[in-house]
Each structure stands twice: as structure tokens, then as C-alpha cells.
Amino acid sequence: MTAVITVENLSKRYLLGHRASDNTPAGDVSLRDAISRTARNAIRKTGDLMKGREVVHGDQIEEFWALTDVNFEVKEGEVLGLISRNGAGKSTLLKVLSRITEPTKGRVTLRGRVASLLEVGTGFHPELSGRENIFLNGAILGMSRVDIRKKFDEIVAFSEVEKFLDTPVKRYSSGMYVRLAFAVAAHMEPEILIVDEVLAVGDAAFQAKCMGKMSSVASENRTVLFVSHNMGAIKTLTTRSLLMQSGSITADADSETVIEKYLLTSLDARAKALKAKSLEGFRRGRNYDNPPASIVEINIASANDDSDTLPEVELGSDFTVEICLDVESPILAGDLCVVLMNSQGERVTSLVASDKVVGLSLRPGENVVRLSVKDLHLAPGRYFADVSLDPMIDGKSCDAIFDYPLLTVVNHGQVTHALNRPWGSVYSKNATWSVSEKVEKIAAVGT
């Protein structure tokens, strides 16, 4: 099998500008200095622009390497996962692969037509009807009109918007819009498909449909580079994955290993977060500009303060999760949801506050929400949590923290699994075993 994507020594540099006055006391800068500096800058920038070089604001220039020496290969028909934290250079890599920006060094060889889904619905025009947008979006994604006409019915059926085909898309609901956009994208037939975060949209049924489409694409011997924060999706769709950290590839192996490694990197992030008392290092979901509340700390009650190791929970014992919230404006009925995942990124269970109480009443200031988990006995291993806070106003979560390393379940010899049988995710503490003699049914009826 030939390599469809070959990336060799790829590096990308950005230039960041700083103003010199940031480093000098403000009083030292005279108007004349300011004017002469502005003039110098303008001349330099115009010169750069004329020569086609990057134009940078400010008068001190710092280099920033978004990618350093990236090497990998993708074989024909392979679905490769790409996992990284935010700001690790993943978007830059995808931009270089889809030719939006040029690399500074190195080379990429792509054999076949590339289509990238950096964001679904790119180029949709709100004034045009659904029908017109299918043609427009198709052309933008690199399909010819003949191709689109051939696939038109399929696209419409997939998107489930038949009735509204001649309505301008600005009147569509956001769900319809996304469905139509994904439908067009899913029906392209490039040899190489770059997918980023598209599965995060739509309702569960539609997501399932998208997953189906993705795996069928892969089975048609087309190459897919799949980028997602959803470890479950990575695990189901890909066999091999890459892990990116600060601009370079730190792991290239089968997906299970890489997912585990990725989740382990969050241990460092947790240690840092605990020291700095801020969760900024984690992937976050915020849907408001001024969130009414934010999550500031997640921990296990009675855990020791050692930030370098995960809180330990004995096999078969109950535990309490403490979530500290910083509330700006009062929330009458908030909802908290904690999703527990094992070290493979598979969901173990979801614990939802509104299942048990009507809603959490949160007052301005720091609030600590305690979640006691009883009768849920996790199998030994590391567990991660997605914690989301939802003020129950419009169904949007106001803060969410993903892949937070929560605890490790330890088995200090309480239970010995004979023959090293795999544990699975949960442990039944109160399961009982008994033996009795089998009583014949007929005999039972007879008496």
C-alpha cells in the first residue's frame, strides 16, 4: 500500500509583534518618538507587503514555531486519528495540509484530491435557498456540477430537509442548517478527507448517522485524517492515531495506546491546575460571553493535597466528588452533569444532578457542590470526568471541563481476580454466589 499523505520535517513559523513601549515606562515615550516609530513601522510594513512577506504589527518581532519537525505517513485507506490539547499546533497542521497557509520548512506530499472539513457549512450563503446552497457549497468543497447533480437526491435525503429546499437557509433552524451542511460534505468523494470536530454537531440520531457515513467512507478505501476531542469516536473510527504536543508529534501508535497517553498528559495539566488554582489548561466549553458561573476546582473529598498523584479510592468503597463553582449572578435552578470515563475514553456513566433534585440553587460567590457516589463500584484503573454546568435557561452549558483526571481506583489486594481476567469498567461488590441442586421442573409441578 502506498503512502497517501507524507509529511516530512514540517515546520511552521509565525511572527508575533510586540510594542517596544510595553517594556519601557509609559512616561519615557515622547510624541516625537511615537511619530518616528510609527513612520518607521509603516515604511517597514509597506516594504514587507510589497515583497510579499508577512506583515507584523509592533516593533519587536518574536518567532513562534507552531509546528516543529513534524513527520508522519498515512497509507491508502487508513483512518488516522489526530489527538491534541488546544494550542498544540493541530489547527496549524490542518491548515498546512489543506493548503490554506504555507509551511516555513519541510514538505508534504498528497496523492489524491484533498477535501477538508475544517468547519461544516463553509461558504453557505444565508440568502440562497437550500437547493442553491448545495451547489454552492459543493463547488467550494471541490465537487463539479455534474457530481453534485448526480448526488443531489442522496444529499437531500441524508439531510432530511426536502420540504425546505427552496427556502433561504437564513430561515432554517440551526439543526437543519448543520444537517444540510454536513450532508453536502459527506457526499464528496475525495481520496483524502480531513475531518475536524464535525461530529460535535446535531442531535444524537444525526451523530450516529454521521459516524456511519464516516466509517463507510473509510471502507471505500479512502484515506481519512480524523481530528476529534471525542475519544469514543476516535476509538471506534480509527486504528492508528497521532498525539500532538506543543507543535510536534509525541506519539504515533495504535489508537488505544495514544488515547491512554493523551489522557495521561492531562495528569500534568491537573497538577498545574491544582497548583495554580485554575482550570485554564483544560479543554473548556463555554457558550456565554459572560458566563453566570464557572467551574474553578474539581476534586475528590478527603483526598490528600498531593497534586502529583490522582486521588485514590479503594475498590468497592463510596466516594464524594467536590465541584467548586464561582458564581457571578444567582442561578435559580442549575444542573451539573459529571460523565465518568475510563482510561480508554469510554463513558462509564453519567451522573446528572437534575435526576435527583429539581435544580441546584446557586448564590453569588463560591459554592461547593458535593456529589456522593454510592453503590457505584468502579473497576481498578484511572477515571476521567467531563463536568458541565448548565443554568437550565436555554439548554446551553455555561461552563464545561473535559477530560479532567478525577481519581484512580486501587485494589490493595481486597479482590483477587483469578487467572488475570479483564476487569471491565465496574465491579459488583455485593454480587453473591450460591450452589444448589437443580430441581426437575416436572417434579416441581407434580407436588
Added chain:
Amino acid sequence: MSDVVIIEYGRHERNYWRDIWRYRELFYVLAWRDVAVRYKQTIIGASWALIRPFLTMVVFTMVFSRIAKLPSDAAIPYPLMVFVGTLAWTFFSTGLTDASNSMIGNSNLISKIYFPRLIVPTAAVVVAFADFLIAFGLLLGMMVWYQFLPSWHVLFLPFFVAAGIAATIGPSLWVTALNVKYRDFRIIVPFIVQLGLYVSPVGFSSSIVPEKWRLLYSLNPVVGVIDGFRWSLLGSEIYLPGMAVSFAVIAFFMWLGVHQFRATEKSFADLI
């Protein structure tokens, strides 16, 4: 698989023109989109393409012919002469304005998808050209009204239309490239368009310009285009040295536009 794409620093310069050909479908679609969207949610739709040059013609005929008493060329009805000028000028000014804003208007495409960026401003010029064709229909109607039959010169019309397109695309590309970085051009362009209307021979014949200034006057590329239109459609006299100067300026702007655009194009996605 025949399609092998190699991405390296400075590589994309080499396959540039081949890429443009490969992306022609996108060019059609973007042009079609802009034409389709242009008169959406307006009451009189494409009639706007007629009304603007028509009203300009009425006002200019009043001001320049009735009030200022400027002469027309030979036996050409003044309104007809003004309308031909308006037609060319409206095409140029609409093209320039739309093209210069096209990059910013399509920034979501530019930051997400690769294609030769040259497609965007040229597609915007196509939209202006569609307006031009509609208004051209009105010109034919007016020629029937004035019972004016063009001579064999009309065979050269396609050539001057092509010159008009080149005269629009050249400066448009240049301004578009600069506008991505320096939004100052969003303010400069309407100003150029406003002044240019009076500097170019739209409301009057360029034959009234004194002989010694004629060559200098022709440095405005639109002068050559309008004079060419009038010569081929209406049979007014032609001033060849001026025409040559205008065409040289058109060619220069075309070179400057393409050169500047290509030099800055690869950083558009980072700048926009």
C-alpha cells in the same frame, strides 16, 4: 492516482495558473452566487442595473448639455453619448468597489479552504459585468429611439469591452490585495470612484479637452475605454496617441495588480 500535490515553502507559485484553471468551476459558482444574491430582497430587482446609469445620464445631460452647453461629437445625440460613457464608468466603478471588498466579504472561505484567491475579486468583476450587459440592453433601446445606426466600427466593440474588463481587473486586484491588510482602502475606493466620475469623460466628450493636455488626460485608463466605446458605437473621432497611452496604463495596472496580488495572496489567510 494522478493528482500529486506537493506543499513546500514557495511551491504554490509554480502551479499557479494551472490551479486557476482547475478551480474554474468554483469561479463560475462564486460569480453565479454574487449575481444571484445581488438583487435578493429588493422590490424591483435587476431594474436597479438600469435605473442607476439611466438617471446619471438624465442628470448629466441636463447639467453638461443644457446648462453648461458643452458640445457633442459631430451629430451624436448628447444623451446617447453620455449613456455610453456612463455604461463604461458604472462597470468600472462597481467592479472596483465590489472587488475591493470581496476578500473581506469572503473571509470565512479564505480562512478555511484553499483555492487561488484571484478567483474572488475577478468573480466580483463578473457581477459588475452582468449589470453592464443589462444596461447595454437599454443602450440598444435608446439607439432605436434615436434611430442611430452604428457603422462598421462596431466590429471593434468586443475589443474595447475586453479592454474595459482589463482596466477594471488590474486596479481591482491591486486595491484588493492592499485592502486585506490596510482597511484604509475601504475609505479610499469610494472617494476615487466619486472623483473619477468627474475626471473621466462621462458627462462630456474628451474632445473638449485642450489638445496639449490630451495626452496627459489619457493617463486615466478609463478615458481610453470610454473613447473606444464611443468610437465603435457612435462613430466619434478617435485620438490615437491618447488611446495608446491609456492602453499602456491599463497594461501596467494589470501587471501591477496580478503581481501585487500574487505576492501577498499566500498571507491572506493569516491576515484577514
